[in-house]
Amino acid sequence: MNYDTLTLDTAGAIATVTLNRPDVRNAFNEQSIAELTAAFTALGQVDGIRAIVLAANGSAYCAGADLNWMKKMAGYSEDENRADAMGLANMLRTIYACPKPVVAKVHGDCYGGGVGLVAACDIAVTAEDVHFCLSEVKLGLLPATISPYVIKAMGENAARRYFLTAERFNAREALRIGFVHEVVTASSLDGQVTAIANALASNSPNAVREAKALVREIASQPVTDVLVADTAHRIANIRASAEGREGVAAFLEKRKPSWLG
Structure with missing residues (x-):
């Protein structure tokens, strides 16, 4: 399958899926959601793939929802909004339930649905200058579709704070609350993620x-x-x-x- 919003590379037993909409800070739209769902569904069925890295191109990891997509949603009926939301919900579940272990390689800012994307992965490694934000309530919205994964990842108490305040929190805070597994320097990010992916690929x-x-x-x-x-x-x-x-x-x-x- 050819992808327009992401790239897919393999090196031995490790596949790397890279969000590739740097001009909009890798924000989600219908196409990127559908392509992520298709990519992880396909990779989950490839015997030779033993680990998947989820990375991003550009200055940000994922800025959440694309503004043009949000404008379009504003005109949707309730049924259309429900169907649209199910696309995002199914994409997150596809990553979460993928038979292969998934490692998030996080750099730059990660907001809204991007936080859910990281939470759906099995292991999250982030550069030390990353900031996260569950910004939905600032827009009169809810982090509903991402909530099952985010609450599992950071715990109910931390989720209560950051869902309600929409505060930005940094990589060290993300590590403290258990949302990410490791914080490294930006120059060490590639090497540490590669080491973890290689460890995963060496196991049964x-x-x-x-x-x-x-x-x-x-x-x-x-x-x-x-x-x-x-x-x-x-x-x-x-x-x-x-x-x-x-x-x-x-x-x-x-x-x-x-x-x-």
């Missing part, structure tokens, strides 16, 4: 896929008999899997597992 593809699902499906559940049985079932299944058997054998035999070639 099946185990990484199942571990991502494990976190998504187990988080916040009460520890009940059903949950205990479910976790026992998961480990039993993966022990009996081809990669599970190969990984243990390789460890015991002090050799590389087959997925490393």
